[in-house]
Amino acid sequence: MYENHLNGEYLITTNKAKFDVWMIYEFLRNAYWSKGIDYATVKKRIKNSLCFGIFHEKKQLGFARVITDYTSFAYLADVFIIEKYRGKGLGKWMLENILNHPELKDVKTWMLATKDAHGLYEKFGFSALDDPQKYMRKR
Numbered sequence: 001m002y003e004n005h006l007n008g009e010y011l012i013t014t015n016k017a018k019f020d021v022w023m024i025y026e027f028l029r030n031a032y033w034s035k036g037i038d039y040a041t042v043k044k045r046i047k048n049s050l051c052f053g054i055f056h057e058k059k060q061l062g063f064a065r066v067i068t069d070y071t072s073f074a075y076l077a078d079v080f081i082i083e084k085y086r087g088k089g090l091g092k093w094m095l096e097n098i099l100n101h102p103e104l105k106d107v108k109t110w111m112l113a114t115k116d117a118h119g120l121y122e123k124f125g126f127s128a129l130d131d132p133q134k135y136m137r138k139r
Helices: 021-028 039-047 090-099 118-122
Strands: 004-007 010-013 050-056 059-068 073-081 109-111
Touching (some): 010 090, 021 039, 021 059, 050 090, 059 090
Parallel strands (some): 073 109
16 A cells, blocks of 8 residues: 655655656765665665655655664665755655654664764654664675
8 A cells, every 4th residue: 555645736655656766766876875876776775665755746856765674673765855845844744754654653763874964863853873883784
């Protein structure tokens, strides 16, 4: 089942059939966190994640995806609003919809990484790791 939310002339949906995958790819291949990503990888990420698209009329202007087990852990990734539409509260609205999504509302631990949007995420309860030395990664 797809989630759809309207706010005036804006729509947020989880219906991947509506997504402009090429636009998402074009944004992500230039974003600092995924510079140079290839199209096939973007398609695979979308296929294997719970994704949210935000639209004005039929034009996609934002995206986010959640990697999750739907109970204990969720990782928020690839969140963006194209520059022309920033400053209108759309990012906040999208985050509200993600965090209140029926399949995600009981997730106990959320994580994300950001270079420059700490203030936005702090408004939704995100904070720096208490013990970052406990966390590891493999590249």
